Amino acid sequence: MSDAxxxxxxxxxxxxxxxxxxxxRADMRVPARVFADRELLAEIVADRSLEQLQNxxxxxxxxxxxxxxxDIHQGYGFPVGGVAATEPPDGVVSPGGVGYDINCxxxxxxxxxxxxxxxxxxxxxxxxxxxxxxVGAGHGGALRLGGPALDRALAAGPxxxxxxxxxxxxxxxxxxxxxxxLDWADPAGVSERARARGADQLGTLGxxxxxxxxxxxxxxxxxxxAAAFGLREGQLTVLIHSGSRGLGHQVCTDHVRRMxxxxxxxxxxxxxxxxxxxxxxxxxxxxxxxxxxAAANFAWANRATLAxxxxxxxxxxxxxxxxxxxxxxxxxxxxxxxLEQHGGRELCVHRKGATRAFPxxxxxxPAAYRxxxxxxxxxxxxxxxxxxxxxxxxxxELSFGTTCHGAGRRMSRTGARRxxxxxxxxxxxxxxxIVVRCPSNKGLAEEAPFAYxxxxxxxxxxxxxxxxxxxxxLAPLGVVxx
Amino acid sequence: MSxxxxxxxxxxxxxxxxxxxxxxxxxALEALGEVIGDRAFGKAVSREIVVAASDxxxxxxxxxxxxxxxxxxxxxxxxxxxxxxxxxxxxxxxVRAHRGQPRHLVKGxxxxxxxxxxxxxxFTATVVLDV
Numbered sequence: 001m002s003d004a005x006x007x008x009x010x011x012x013x014x015x016x017x018x019x020x021x022x023x024x025r026a027d028m029r030v031p032a033r034v035f036a037d038r039e040l041l042a043e044i045v046a047d048r049s050l051e052q053l054q055n056x057x058x059x060x061x062x063x064x065x066x067x068x069x070x071d072i073h074q075g076y077g078f079p080v081g082g083v084a085a086t087e088p089p090d091g092v093v094s095p096g097g098v099g100y101d102i103n104c105x106x107x108x109x110x111x112x113x114x115x116x117x118x119x120x121x122x123x124x125x126x127x128x129x130x131x132x133x134x135v136g137a138g139h140g141g142a143l144r145l146g147g148p149a150l151d152r153a154l155a156a157g158p159x160x161x162x163x164x165x166x167x168x169x170x171x172x173x174x175x176x177x178x179x180x181x182l183d184w185a186d187p188a189g190v191s192e193r194a195r196a197r198g199a200d201q202l203g204t205l206g207x208x209x210x211x212x213x214x215x216x217x218x219x220x221x222x223x224x225x226a227a228a229f230g231l232r233e234g235q236l237t238v239l240i241h242s243g244s245r246g247l248g249h250q251v252c253t254d255h256v257r258r259m260x261x262x263x264x265x266x267x268x269x270x271x272x273x274x275x276x277x278x279x280x281x282x283x284x285x286x287x288x289x290x291x292x293x294a295a296a297n298f299a300w301a302n303r304a305t306l307a308x309x310x311x312x313x314x315x316x317x318x319x320x321x322x323x324x325x326x327x328x329x330x331x332x333x334x335x336x337x338x339l340e341q342h343g344g345r346e347l348c349v350h351r352k353g354a355t356r357a358f359p360x361x362x363x364x365x366p367a368a369y370r371x372x373x374x375x376x377x378x379x380x381x382x383x384x385x386x387x388x389x390x391x392x393x394x395x396x397e398l399s400f401g402t403t404c405h406g407a408g409r410r411m412s413r414t415g416a417r418r419x420x421x422x423x424x425x426x427x428x429x430x431x432x433x434i435v436v437r438c439p440s441n442k443g444l445a446e447e448a449p450f451a452y453x454x455x456x457x458x459x460x461x462x463x464x465x466x467x468x469x470x471x472x473x474l475a476p477l478g479v480v481x482x
Numbered sequence: 483m484s485x486x487x488x489x490x491x492x493x494x495x496x497x498x499x500x501x502x503x504x505x506x507x508x509x510a511l512e513a514l515g516e517v518i519g520d521r522a523f524g525k526a527v528s529r530e531i532v533v534a535a536s537d538x539x540x541x542x543x544x545x546x547x548x549x550x551x552x553x554x555x556x557x558x559x560x561x562x563x564x565x566x567x568x569x570x571x572x573x574x575x576x577v578r579a580h581r582g583q584p585r586h587l588v589k590g591x592x593x594x595x596x597x598x599x600x601x602x603x604x605f606t607a608t609v610v611l612d613v
Contacts (some may be wrong), residue, residue: 047491074491076594076610100589100612196555208585208613246543249589249612253547260593261536273593274610409492413613440585482586 008040008045016465019065019091020054027271028057034068035399035465038365040457041409044072049079055271056084061091061279063347064246069354071453072459076337080353080409086346088162088339089281094183095259096274097350098337100252103299104210104243105177105333107307108388112325113318114234115216115477119325120371121317122214123435126478127354129212129315129337130437133306135205135482141203143167143241143305150195153202154187155232157297159204168304168328170250175366177356178265180300182281182338186290190247191254194291198247198298198353207440210446211382212310213239214435216477224389229329237474239386240306241379242482243335244299255288280348289337296336302397303331305312327387328374330366332356334405342400348399357391357403357468364426365391376468378459381435381452382427382481386474387435387459394466402461403468407452414452417442434447435478444481494588494611495595501604503538505546507573508563510609512598514549516563517587517611519559524581528593533573539598541573542607546591549577551585 005011010018013033019042020032032053036044044050049072056078059068064087072081077096086092118125143165145153152160155181161167173180176380199422205212217235220226225471231237244251259276263269268277276285307328315323337350358365358374365374374389380386395401422441425448429436440446485503496513500506531546552558554601554607566575566601589612598607 047489076493076592076612080492096592100592185610190517198553199590207585246586246589250551253590256593257535257540257544273596276593288535412489412491413494414487415489443585 001128007041011042012462016461018048019078022057024473025054027158027178028054030062031065033056033065034072035461035467036070037457040461047074049074051146052077052079053082055275055383056069056082058271059084059092059094059266059275059277061086063087069402069404071353071406071460073409075352077272078350078352081404082352082411083354083400084350085342085344085347085400088123088281091348091437092268092277093280093285093288093337093348094275094277094350095252095292096257096276098252098292099335099352101243101250101335102248102251103296104335105299105331106379107303107331107379108238108329109238109307109310109312109326110230110329111236111322112120113236113322115236116234118236122477125317126214126437126480127437128317129310130480132309132313133203133205133212133480134440144200145202146199150199151187153301154190154294154297155239155339157187157300158183158441161304167308172304172328174305175328176300176334180297180304180331182293182296184290184357185297185408187294189287191290194247194250194254198245201245201247202302203309204245205306205480205482206245207278207482209244212306212480214477215474215476216237216292217472221470222390228369228372229375229388229471230236230327231329231388231472237376238310239379240303240310240353242302242306244295245302247298248295248419251291252475255291257266259284292337296406332376340401342396346399349372351402353405354402355405357389357395357400358401359391359393359396362430364480376403378404378455379406380455381449382447383432383434383449383476384455384481387470387473389454389459389468390472391468392451392466395468398465399467405463406453407458409451410453411451413446417445419450420445420448436481438481445479483509485509488608490523492611494613496609498607498613499601499604501562503568503605504566504606506598506607507542507566507593510542510546511549511560511563511577514546514558514563514588516528518553518584519561519582525582526578529579531559534571536571538609539596541546542598542609543593543596545573546609546611549588550588552579554586556583557581559584589613
């Protein structure tokens with residue numbers, strides 16, 4: 001049954017916010033809420049993401065509501081696009097609420113050049129980036145860190161690379177969420193197995209939905225914020241999407257396993273083992289937070305190294321002056337748990353496939369952006385537009401200062417492969433003038449645009465909800481895929 | 483023994499069926515190789531694997547994680563089980579592997595909707611892999 005105020009068991013709270021009340025299941029401690037319009041909701045209810053969101057609502061110490069952004073889709077444990085805030089000391093931290101790819105996120109670079117000025121050199125630039133960035137299989141990130149050097153990257157993130165290896169600039173570091181460093185990181189808590197997986201992966205893209213995309217600013221929507229972010233119509237940008245690679249994956253594996261084994265000690269009963277968690281005040285909780293922060297710092301160091309490789313490619317194809325003039329707009333995390341102040345309380349905000357979106361005036365965003373708000377980047381699916389957004393005040397009241405992170409999948413990988421081959425997708429993208437470099441036809445087909453929701457609709461919902469507003473639209477020119 | 487991939491919006495959900503418990507683990511190796519090992523070559527090597535966990539389902543997660551670890555750290559795609567024993571909470575195995583260029587697609591095996599149980603005359607298991 002559905003009418004104007006209900007849809008598939010959800011109650012409409014306002015134009016873009018829907019709720020499953022806390023009494024829908026005996027084990028829910030708070031309501032589950034999802035930001036969506038009817039069309040997106042119809043796609044969302046087609047998989048098990050709302051059941052997973054209700055499971056999140058059972059976590060000990062959760063406050064407010066278990067929240068979902070409009071790009072929500074079925075994940076494991078938490079849905080992707082899920083947000084949960086828990087209150088210390090008894091509230092829990094759940095590694096599954098961050099995910100395996102700790103601090104998977106995006107970084108936007110802006111070139112001092114327009115698409116017109118680039119002329120016919122787009123393919124050469126994409127090729128050069130592809131040569132310098134190992135993707136998918138294999139190693140050879142060129143920057144191999146071990147022992148104390150790896151410890152310093154885990155403790156300080158890209159700042160350590162800038163000082164010791166000349167990677168990135170102080171300006172890059174300043175224009176990064178949390179300045180690229182969660183200062184409670186505990187490198188000693190990162191296992192030898194995690195170190196072995198990550199030792200030669202700085203500057204590597206990985207597989208799946210990771211990419212480096214060459215774009216142009218197709219439209220400026222908010223001229224004031226765009227000017228503050230240094231963006232103008234026609235300008236070239238590069239969007240980098242990657243995370244903490246094998247090191248972060250192993251940190252999650254280690255701590256899910258450890259917490260799964262001690263649930264009974266804390267009298268925690270869960271509807272899904274992947275939600276394994278422990279109180280923030282427990283040794284298990286503290287150890288995870290320390291190791292997770294170290295992996296987050298490693299992810300920022302990885303994206304800093306990838307940006308360095310992009311600048312090297314720009315220097316070779318477009319000249320060193322263009323590379324020197326390529327500035328970092330910002331870098332945001334999609335998968336992380338952070339202690340933040342909300343409503344006068346310190347909360348542990350889990351964001352899994354969701355982006356922090358702090359409003360103007362927040363002391364946690366760079367001085368240059370403080371009057372307009374925090375930049376947020378929303379990648380579209382391959383071949384479609386991406387968006388630059390800026391955080392809005394209502395996000396602090398409605399979503400713990402959070403907005404969406406992308407288009408969000410709507411179709412399985414096998415479903416996508418049934419509908420198109422990698423070869424055909426390459427041909428289609430080429431006919432749209434988009435250069436694609438991807439080592440795997442199978443992997444390419446899995447990321448076909450129709451496997452994702454409509455990013456414009458997703459962005460429209462977060463704007464109408466007051467979580468973030470559009471600043472600029474970015475159109476793809478070429479992509480290197482993992 | 484057989485395996486097949488279930489529909490999952492973003493990850494890979496694997497169902498395994500075998501006549502014996504050890505057969506489930508052997509089939510899991512086959513399935514993972516199908517996902518990551520499309521370009522294996524080189525001389526065969528053997529690797530010993532030991533996993534301990536509280537139950538069979540968690541052992542399956544640990545087993546898959548070990549195979550992912552081999553692929554990511556040594557570029558080894560495990561393509562056969564030479565020996566596999568289950569003793570209480572512990573799995574010990576020797577796998578044959580080839581060095582290649584495995585896809586770094588699978589981040590880890592998860593506990594989400596994890597099942598390992600008797601079914602009919604044999605055993606069935608489901609596990610979601612994060613990709």
